Amino acid sequence: MKKYLAFFRLRFTMGLQYRAAALGGLVCQFFWGAMYILSMKAFYDTDPAAFPMTFPAAASYIWLQQALLTLVSMGGIDNEFFNVIQNGNVAYELCRPVDVYGMWFTRSAATRVANALLRCVPVLAVAALLPAPYGMAAPPDLPAFLLFLVSLTLALGVVTAIGMIVYMITFHTITPRGVRLIAVGICDFFSGNIVPLPFFPEGFRQFSELLPFSSTANVPIRIYTGDLAGREMVVLMLMQVFWIVALVGVGKLLEWKELKTVVVQGG
Amino acid sequence: MLKLYGKYFSIHLKSTMQYKGSFFATLIGSFLTSFTVFLGISFMFQRFHKVAEFSYEEVLLCYGIMLMGFSVAQMFASGFKVFDSMIANGEFDRILCRPRNEIFQVLAYRIDFIRVGMLLQGIVMLVYGLASCYVDWNFSRVITVIFMAVGGCVLFSALFLLDGSIAFFTLQGLEFMNVFTYGAIEHGKYPLSIYGKGMLTFCTFVIPYALVQYYPLTYVLGRSDNPLFIFLPLLACLFVVPCWIVWRIGVRRYKSTGS
Numbered sequence: 001m002k003k004y005l006a007f008f009r010l011r012f013t014m015g016l017q018y019r020a021a022a023l024g025g026l027v028c029q030f031f032w033g034a035m036y037i038l039s040m041k042a043f044y045d046t047d048p049a050a051f052p053m054t055f056p057a058a059a060s061y062i063w064l065q066q067a068l069l070t071l072v073s074m075g076g077i078d079n080e081f082f083n084v085i086q087n088g089n090v091a092y093e094l095c096r097p098v099d100v101y102g103m104w105f106t107r108s109a110a111t112r113v114a115n116a117l118l119r120c121v122p123v124l125a126v127a128a129l130l131p132a133p134y135g136m137a138a139p140p141d142l143p144a145f146l147l148f149l150v151s152l153t154l155a156l157g158v159v160t161a162i163g164m165i166v167y168m169i170t171f172h173t174i175t176p177r178g179v180r181l182i183a184v185g186i187c188d189f190f191s192g193n194i195v196p197l198p199f200f201p202e203g204f205r206q207f208s209e210l211l212p213f214s215s216t217a218n219v220p221i222r223i224y225t226g227d228l229a230g231r232e233m234v235v236l237m238l239m240q241v242f243w244i245v246a247l248v249g250v251g252k253l254l255e256w257k258e259l260k261t262v263v264v265q266g267g
Numbered sequence: 268m269l270k271l272y273g274k275y276f277s278i279h280l281k282s283t284m285q286y287k288g289s290f291f292a293t294l295i296g297s298f299l300t301s302f303t304v305f306l307g308i309s310f311m312f313q314r315f316h317k318v319a320e321f322s323y324e325e326v327l328l329c330y331g332i333m334l335m336g337f338s339v340a341q342m343f344a345s346g347f348k349v350f351d352s353m354i355a356n357g358e359f360d361r362i363l364c365r366p367r368n369e370i371f372q373v374l375a376y377r378i379d380f381i382r383v384g385m386l387l388q389g390i391v392m393l394v395y396g397l398a399s400c401y402v403d404w405n406f407s408r409v410i411t412v413i414f415m416a417v418g419g420c421v422l423f424s425a426l427f428l429l430d431g432s433i434a435f436f437t438l439q440g441l442e443f444m445n446v447f448t449y450g451a452i453e454h455g456k457y458p459l460s461i462y463g464k465g466m467l468t469f470c471t472f473v474i475p476y477a478l479v480q481y482y483p484l485t486y487v488l489g490r491s492d493n494p495l496f497i498f499l500p501l502l503a504c505l506f507v508v509p510c511w512i513v514w515r516i517g518v519r520r521y522k523s524t525g526s
Binding site for chain 2: 021024025027028031032035036038039042043045046047050052173174175177178179180181182184185186188189194195199200201204
C-alpha cells in the first residue's frame with residue numbers, strides 16, 4: 001500500500017507542475033461551458049415544459065462537468081502510458097518489483113486528481129459568481145453534497161479502470177490513436193458529456209444507465225444538482241461499485257493475457 | 268507546385284496505408300466523434316422539436332455544411348496543428364532551406380486522411396438536410412450552399428494558420444486557440460443566432476463565422492432575400508489576410524530553437 005501511495009504522490013506533484021497548460025485549458029473550459037449554457041437556454045426558451053430539469057440545475061450541471069473534465073471524463077486519460085507502450089520503455093515498467101496494473105492505476109488516478117485540482121477551483125469560483133440562472137448553484141443539502149463526494153470518488157475509480165482496459169488493448173494495437181478516439185467517443189456520449197442523460201429519450205436512457213460509461217461523471221454530477229435522489233440514486237451508486245469490481249477484474253485478466261506475449265518496441 | 272503537392276499526397280497516402288488496421292480504427296473513431304454529436308442533436312430535437320426558429324432538418328443542413336468545410340480544412344491544413352513541434356525539433360529550419368514557399372511546405376508536411384470519417388458524416392447530414400428541408404431550390408441557393416462550404420473551409424484553414432503562427436512567438440501551441448477551431452465547430456452546429464445578439468456580433472465582426480453560417484443560411488432557407496448574403500462567405504475568406512500577416516511577421520523574426 002505504501003508504495004502505491006508513493007506513486008500517487010510522485011505523479012500528483014508532477015501534474016501540479018504544468019500550470020501554464022492548466023491556464024490555457026481553463027480558458028477553453030470556461031468558453032465551452034458558457035456556449036453550452038447559452039445553447040441550453042435557447043432550447044429552454046423554445047419549450048420550457050419539455051426541459052427535464054430546472055434551468056439553474058442544468059447550468060450547475062454544465063459548470064460542474066467542465067470543472068471535473070480531467071477528473072472523470074475519458075479525455076483526461078494519462079497519455080504517458082500510451083507513449084511507454086509505443087516506444088518500448090514499457091520494458092522498464094515491467095522490471096519494477098510491483099504489479100503493473102496497480103502501479104499504472106494509481107499513477108493515472110493521481111494525474112487526474114492533480115489536473116482537476118488545478119482546473120476545478122478557478123472554474124467553480126467564476127461560475128459561482130455568475131448571476132442566478134447562469135451560474136453554479138449550491139447543492140440541495142449537506143447529505144447530498146457528501147454523497148456527491150463519495151460518488152465522485154467511485155466515478156474516478158470507474159473511469160480509471162476503463163482507462164486501464166484501453167491501455168491493455170493498446171498493448172495489442174501498439175498505436176493508441178484509434179483506440180483512444182473510439183474510447184473517448186463512446187465514453188463521452190454515454191456519460192452525458194455531449195447531452196446530459198436526462199435529455200436522452202426514455203428507454204434509451206435506461207439502457208445507457210446499465211453501461212459502465214454512465215457510472216462515471218453522470219452519477220455524481222446529477223446527485224449534486226439534485227436531479228438524482230432516493231432509491232434511484234442508491235441503485236446507480238451500487239452500479240458504480242459493481243463496475244469498479246467488474247472492470248478491475250477484466251483489466252487484470254487482460255493484463256495477465258497481454259503481458260504473457262508482450263513485445264517491446266524499439267530499443 | 269500542384270504536381271509536387273500531388274507527389275506529397277501520394278506519399279502520405281502510401282505511408283498511411285502501411286498501417287491499415289490502425290488507419291481504419293482511427294477512421295471509425297473520427298466518425299464516431301462527430302456521429303455522437305449528431306445523436307446528441309437528434310435527442311435534443313426529439314424532445315424540443317425546434318430551437319429558436321430552426322427545425323431539426325435545418326440544423327442538420329447547417330451542421331453538415333460546417334462539418335464539411337471543417338473536416339476538409341482539418342485534413343489539409345493539419346500541418347499547422349503540429350507546427351509547434353516542427354519549430355521545436357528543427358523541422359522548420361529544413362523547410363526554410365528549401366526553394367519553395369514555406370506555407371506550401373507546411374501544408375504538404377502532413378495530410379490527415381482520417382478526417383474522411385468526419386467528412387462522410389458531414390456529407391450524409393447535408394444530403395439528409397437538403398432532401399427534407401422544404402427549400403425551394405434555385406441556382407442562387409445552390410451556389411450559396413457551395414460558397415458556405417468553401418468559405419467555412421477557408422476560414423478554418425486560416426484559423427489553423429493563425430494557430431500555427433502563434434507558435435513562432437510562444438514556441439508552444441496555445442490550448443485556448445482550440446476554442447476558435449474545435450469550439451467553433453462544436454457550437455457552430457446550431458445557427459449562431461441562438462447564442463444571443465452579443466455572440467452573433469462577435470461572430471460577424473471579430474471572427475467571421477456568421478458570414479459563412481448564419482447569414483447565408485437564412486438566405487438558403489428563404490428567411491431573407493438579401494442577395495448580398497450569397498457572397499458573404501467569400502467576404503469571410505478575407506480573414507486569411509490578417510492571419511497571413513501574423514505568419515509573415517513570425518517568419519521574419521524566427522530564431523531557430525537550435526535543436
